[in-house]
Amino acid sequence: MSGPAAGALTPKPLRQDAARNRHLLLEAARTVFGQDGLETAVEDVARTAGLGTGTIYRHFASKADLITALVEDLSDQVEISADTALLKKDGSGLWDFLYAAGEIQARNQGLLCRFWAGRARAAQVASIRAKISRLVNAAHKHKTLPASVGQPDVLLVLHGLRGVIEANYEDRPDAWQRYLELATIALKAGSKRK
Amino acid sequence: MSGPAAGALTPKPLRQDAARNRHLLLEAARTVFGQDGLETAVEDVARTAGLGTGTIYRHFASKADLITALVEDLSDQVEISADTALLKKDGSGLWDFLYAAGEIQARNQGLLCRFWAGRARAAQVASIRAKISRLVNAAHKHKTLPASVGQPDVLLVLHGLRGVIEANYEDRPDAWQRYLELATIALKAGSKRK
DNA sequence: TCACATCCGGAACCGTGATTCAGGTTCCGG
DNA sequence: CCGGAACCTGAATCACGGTTCCGGATGTGA
Numbered sequence: 034m035s036g037p038a039a040g041a042l043t044p045k046p047l048r049q050d051a052a053r054n055r056h057l058l059l060e061a062a063r064t065v066f067g068q069d070g071l072e073t074a075v076e077d078v079a080r081t082a083g084l085g086t087g088t089i090y091r092h093f094a095s096k097a098d099l100i101t102a103l104v105e106d107l108s109d110q111v112e113i114s115a116d117t118a119l120l121k122k123d124g125s126g127l128w129d130f131l132y133a134a135g136e137i138q139a140r141n142q143g144l145l146c147r148f149w150a151g152r153a154r155a156a157q158v159a160s161i162r163a164k165i166s167r168l169v170n171a172a173h174k175h176k177t178l179p180a181s182v183g184q185p186d187v188l189l190v191l192h193g194l195r196g197v198i199e200a201n202y203e204d205r206p207d208a209w210q211r212y213l214e215l216a217t218i219a220l221k222a223g224s225k226r227k
Numbered sequence: 228m229s230g231p232a233a234g235a236l237t238p239k240p241l242r243q244d245a246a247r248n249r250h251l252l253l254e255a256a257r258t259v260f261g262q263d264g265l266e267t268a269v270e271d272v273a274r275t276a277g278l279g280t281g282t283i284y285r286h287f288a289s290k291a292d293l294i295t296a297l298v299e300d301l302s303d304q305v306e307i308s309a310d311t312a313l314l315k316k317d318g319s320g321l322w323d324f325l326y327a328a329g330e331i332q333a334r335n336q337g338l339l340c341r342f343w344a345g346r347a348r349a350a351q352v353a354s355i356r357a358k359i360s361r362l363v364n365a366a367h368k369h370k371t372l373p374a375s376v377g378q379p380d381v382l383l384v385l386h387g388l389r390g391v392i393e394a395n396y397e398d399r400p401d402a403w404q405r406y407l408e409l410a411t412i413a414l415k416a417g418s419k420r421k
Numbered sequence: 422t423c424a425c426a427t428c429c430g431g432a433a434c435c436g437t438g439a440t441t442c443a444g445g446t447t448c449c450g451g
Numbered sequence: 452c453c454g455g456a457a458c459c460t461g462a463a464t465c466a467c468g469g470t471t472c473c474g475g476a477t478g479t480g481a
Contacts, residue, residue, distance in 0.1 A: 048427060048478060074468055076431095085430035087471080096469065189391055189406045196390020197383055212383045219413035242448060242457060268438055279460040284440065 055092045057082040059106075062099055067142045071100060101154075103144055108157045110137050115164035124175025127168040127187070128217060135194055135209045142202050162188070179223035190216040249286045251276040253300075256293055261336050265294060295348075297338055302351045304331050309358035318369025321362040321381070322411060329388055329403045336396050356382070373417035384410040 047055070061082035065073050075096050079086045093099040114133035118126035165184055172178035193216070194209060201208035241249070255276035259267050269290050273280045287293040308327035312320035359378055366372035387410070388403060395402035 050478070051428060054429085075470090076468075079430095086469085087431065088429055090470065091428065185402075186405065186409060189395075189402060189409065190387075192391045192394035193384075193387025193406060194390065195394070196388065197386045200386035200389070201383075208379075208383060208386075211380065212387060214418060215380060215383065215413040216409075218416045218418055219409040222412045222416055224408060224412055239457095244448070245458060248459085269440090270438075280439085281441080281460055282458080285458070290439065 051091075054082070054084055054088060057084065058089060058092060058099070059102065062103055063141065063144075066100065066103065066144060067140075071144070075099075100144075103141075104154060105157070107137065107141055107144055108154065108161065112157070112161055112164070115161060115168065118168055119164065119171070121171075124172045124177035127165075127172040127178065130165070130168055131187075131190065131194075131213055131217070134191060135198075135213050138195060139198050139202075139206065139209055142198060178220060182220050182223040186220060190220065245285075248276070248278060248282060251278065252283060252286060252293070253296065256297055257335065257338075260294065260297065260338060261334075265338070269293075294338075297335075298348060299351070301331065301335055301338055302348065302355065306351070306355055306358070309355060309362065312362055313358065313365070316365075318366045318371035321359075321366045321372065324359070324362055325381075325384065325388075325407055325411070328385060329392075329407050332389060333392050333396075333400065333403055336392060372414060376414050376417040380414060384414065 058078065062078045065078050065081050069077070075089055076086050078099075079089055082088075089096075089099065093102065111134055114137065115130055118130035118133070120126070121129060162184070165187055169178065169184045169187060173180055190213075194212060197212045198209050252272065256272045259272050259275050263271070269283055270280050272293075273283055276282075283290075283293065287296065305328055308331065309324055312324035312327070314320070315323060356378070359381055363372065363378045363381060367374055384407075388406060391406045392403050
């Protein structure tokens with residue numbers, strides 16, 4: 034019954050090159066999907082990684098799974114940014130976070146649609162939202178943000194951010210910075226919520 | 228050589244029911260694509276219209292063509308809104324236009340991505356941009372908009388609008404109104420452009 | 422270095438959905 | 452009311468891309 038090291042802690046120490054290939058695939062997927070959108074054929078991902086399509090399926094159960102892995106990573110990055118921002122004790126964390134979110138999303142263009150949208154990932158999205166709420170509270174407390182502006186408003190700004198990045202990726206990859214500048218003005222100015 | 232009425236002005240006066248069906252198809256397409264996205268099968272469009280798939284191809288060269296027709300119509304609506312807004316002589320046209328654009332886009336959810344994006348439609352998009360420029364100028368002239376905020380900024384707002392509508396269509400279909408409220412604040416407050 | 426478990430490549434397989442086509446049907450002018 | 456052009460239908464055709472599979476290559480432990 035009690036094997037020496039049977040625990041659920043050792044899924045499988047992946048063979049050295051297998052690990053490398055997995056990495057290559059994720060990297061290629063991020064590049065290709067980010068550049069040409071999620072509808073790009075898996076074969077393109079494989080080719081970009083310099084591997085065969087079969088290899089993808091050795092590492093991921095399906096194309097959707099591959100994408101999930103990518104989005105998960107994206108979520109993690111956002112979550113970490115939020116955590117970092119929460120460390121600031123002067124109510125400025127919210128603004129740091131917005132900018133960080135912009136950078137992350139700009140880096141991952143084609144994946145954005147799956148980020149907020151998908152009915153899956155609900156848990157992670159909820160977690161991020163909660164953190165945003167805390168950032169908003171902190172900002173309220175330190176008068177960095179008027180009380181009339183709430184977390185839903187910040188979410189609106191983030192949703193808009195996606196639209197801006199998608200639309201301007203080619204011509205003006207930095208447009209989102211100006212967008213956030215304007216958004217910041219709006220949030221700080223605030224107004225009675227409907 | 229010179230026939231009696233050979234002119235290029237009479238493509239073909241579509242038979243009565245053919246015209247009706249064409250209408251039904253466009254209507255169904257707007258509904259279905261708007262509701263379930265552009266990746267929905269043409270068969271669904273046909274079924275919704277109560278017609279066969281073949282009929283679609285009698286009226287449109289391809290699915291892409293059908294979508295183009297829809298987007299064209301969308302463009303027209305936006306263009307008309309811009310024209311209407313341009314009639315206001317007190318510099319408030321820009322704000323009317325933003326709201327009108329929001330309404331139009333909210334009504335056509337699933338088609339939005341093709342609106343600004345697609346490399347095609349360039350001419351029409353250019354035309355709309357030109358009109359926005361004029362609206363911005365008028366606003367500048369009447370001090371409704373600070374000089375530091377330009378047409379590119381308005382475009383950013385519109386791009387963001389799309390993101391907001393897409394992300395909130397299900398839960399909060401009216402979220403875009405609050406978004407525009409905030410956007411208006413930002414634009415009116417303005418700030419030195421980068 | 423040997424034998425084996427893992428892994429990889431990429432052609433074959435399959436389902437999905439756009440597009441075409443061979444009839445039957447419906448309008449329209451006379 | 453007729454003949455024929457214009458239309459419509461929906462099953463068949465085709466292309467595309469995800470997924471599977473098996474022979475061959477490669478890393479690993481002894």
